[in-house]
Amino acid sequence: MVNAGKRSGRPRAGEERLSREAILTAALRIVDDEGIDALTMRRLAATLQVNPMSLYHHLPNKAAVLAGLAELVFANLELPDPGDTVPWDEQLKTAARAYRDGLRQHPNLALQVLSDASVVSNVVVVTMEPFYRALDRSGLAPRQVFEAANTLIDFIHGFSLGEASVRAETFELAPDLLARVQALPPGKAPILTRIVSELGSTGLAYDFDSGFESGLSTLTAGIAATARGR
Structure with a gap:
């Protein structure tokens, strides 16, 4: 006699197509559209139209979901090795741009990923390889x-x-x-006053793309100078 309190082994409608990839894809959609706080296991199950308990067969908790989302974001950052056909500093800049772009595509998730080191601990190894590869070719010591x-x-x-x-x-x-x-007393912060005045109000607008490239070029130039000094 079958116990009415027990579920049969047959999955409910929709659960037979449930997979880790499907769960993470739905979770990423929620985070992108509504933010990280909107993501709960119950909400995720409702979106997928499955029993919440069925999610735990694939991902044991919300922390595992977030770690899986980090994998999705960083999945395309394992850049192929261009060899010596591309200068090391250009390889380094390409890796940096790809890393930034991966985060920029999902800003709601980026805030969580970057504030919780445990979320990225399992994927950071492979995403760092293009950086290490380029820097090793620069001639730096380990x-x-x-x-x-x-x-x-x-x-x-x-x-x-x-x-x-x-x-x-x-x-x-x-x-x-x-x-x-301009309201500062004469002689107070003279260099700041001169630079800001020369730029004017329109020159003080900050462009993220330009700012990123400027910072990346400065860091790369410093690394190159260090390598030449060895």
Whole structure:
């Protein structure tokens, strides 16, 4: 006699097509559209039209879902090795741009990924390979490669956090900066006053693409100078 309190082994409608990939795809859609706080296991199950308990066969908790989403974001960052046909500094810039773009495509997730190191711990190894590969070809010593790679990643993470929080291609660094500087007593912060005045109000607008390229070029030039000094 079958116990009415037990479910049969047959999956409910919709559960037979359930997979880890389907769950993560739906989760990413929720996060992109509504933010990380909107993502719950119950909400995810409702979106997929399945029993919430069926999700746990594929992903045991929300933390596992977030880790899986990090994998999706970083999945395309294992760049192929171009060999010596591309200069090391261009390889490094390509890796940095790809890393930033991966985060920029999903700003809601980026804030979570970058504030919780455990989320990216399992995927960071392969995503760092293009950085290490390019830096190794620059001629740096192993310790210098390690430190340079970490500095670059820190730069991209910090930049991406700012970019994700603003959600615009440009913004004004300080809307009243020009007025504040011009109101300073004579001789107070003279260099700042001169630079800001020369730029004017339109020159103080910040463009994220330009800012990223400027910072990346500065870091790359510093790495090249360090390599030449060995």
